[in-house]
Amino acid sequence: MKKYPFKLQLQYFADEKTEKATPKKRQDTRKKGQVAKSTDVNTAIILLLVFLCFWFFGSYFGNSLANMMKHTFQTYLLSSVNEPFIETMFTELLLQAALTFAPIMLVAMVAGVFASYIQVGPLFAPEALKMKLSKLNPIQGAKRIFSIRAIVELLKSLLKISLAGVTVFTIIWFNLEDVMLLSQKSVTSGLNLIGQLTALLGIAVAILLLILAVPDYIYQKYDHEKQIRMSKKDVKDEHKNIEGDPRIKSKRKQKQMEMAMQRMMQEVPKADVVITNPTHFAIALRYDESVSDAPIVIAKGVDYIAQKIKGIALDHDVITVENKPLARALYMQTEIGDQVPEALFKSVAEVLAYVYRLKTN
Incomplete structure (x- = not known):
């Protein structure tokens, strides 16, 4: 019996019409x-x-x-x-x-x-009526x-x-x-x-x-x-073909992340305060009592993104406050657009009170 290389045998079985x-x-x-x-x-x-x-x-x-x-x-x-x-x-x-x-x-x-x-x-299948030279x-x-x-x-x-x-x-x-x-x-x-x-x-x-x-x-x-x-x-x-090529999907996802990151960075100048830990985490908060009952997380990041948030905050005179436990807790417990959890109200209120005193002085 003639033997074929493993690669050819694998291709044969892959091309065999066995699936419904x-x-x-x-x-x-x-x-x-x-x-x-x-x-x-x-x-x-x-x-x-x-x-x-x-x-x-x-x-x-x-x-x-x-x-x-x-x-x-x-x-x-x-x-x-x-x-x-x-x-x-x-x-x-x-x-x-x-x-x-x-x-x-x-x-x-x-x-x-x-x-x-x-x-x-x-x-109704008009394609079946087309003339085919084959x-x-x-x-x-x-x-x-x-x-x-x-x-x-x-x-x-x-x-x-x-x-x-x-x-x-x-x-x-x-x-x-x-x-x-x-x-x-x-x-x-x-x-x-x-x-x-x-x-x-x-x-x-x-x-x-x-x-x-x-x-x-x-x-x-x-x-x-x-x-x-x-x-x-x-x-x-x-x-x-239905789901799309994995590489194209990866590029599309990367592009979406870049656009989301860009929108997030555009919100940082509107923040009332940026809480840091100070090197790894950065969370930007904004409080508008006419919009929500509690401060809202408008941006957050870790490592490189955290440094970028702090840089934008510095360029737009947004006050940065170092609070390691609070920064870590906010990063772990919230997503962008979420309100501050009730368990963290007291700590966030103290930070905002400090920020408002700085702004009035």
Whole structure:
């Protein structure tokens, strides 16, 4: 057995389609028109509804065709042939044919839409209508013709043709006596019999195809799920695309921190006091009794940021007070925008009182 390097084996297993498709992959394939759908379901439902229409409204179609033929023989054959007559005749025949067969076309259209809807739901995929030159590739076409899927479709077609042939033969066999007596019946009776047999044959074949369409739809669903499977690498790449590249996320987070730091530093000049420990911590407090009941932390930092806060405070004549325990407690117990905890009210009040005395002197 040929052995491959570990790296190639690892890549093979990473690219193997073993994972179920993610919701995003399903949505993307759906937009492309790639859905689990059986054409047999569409064919069976269309045939069934159309032949049921013939069964229930066959007399209407027969009478319409009979009237059209009667009008043709009684009127058109006795008229002189010229250009206006041909135009009039063509228009009348076309209108009568449209009125006769429009209900059948409407039923077929509704049946097709209904059959597609119950399989895939509401779907509009214009991307599936785009012309792709790759579909004209003879090599790819040959692969599709001689693929496992093509063999399955061939076997399905042979099975359907065989069963449909048996069904038609059986129905005709049971009605063979009536068929043999057609030559002795009137035209009207013969046409009625032929119409009834045709509708019966159509309904029977449609029901047969509908029964065969159930396992076909199950197979199409299974095959579709197999086609859209993903490898572990595909899942990771999709997650990375959704969440963003870690390096980009890190840069974005760093940029957000820089902007937040800049806004915080802009608030330092508005502080009433900066409490330090004095080298590691710095907390800027502001008290406005019209806004809050207690002083608010508008900036805080440790080490480099603490030194920067103290530098800005010095540049804008904000009083700095050294109180190691209070500075550490405020840094640990508060976030920017928080009010001073009630447990620290007394210590902060003493500091602010000291600051106000300095400002008034």
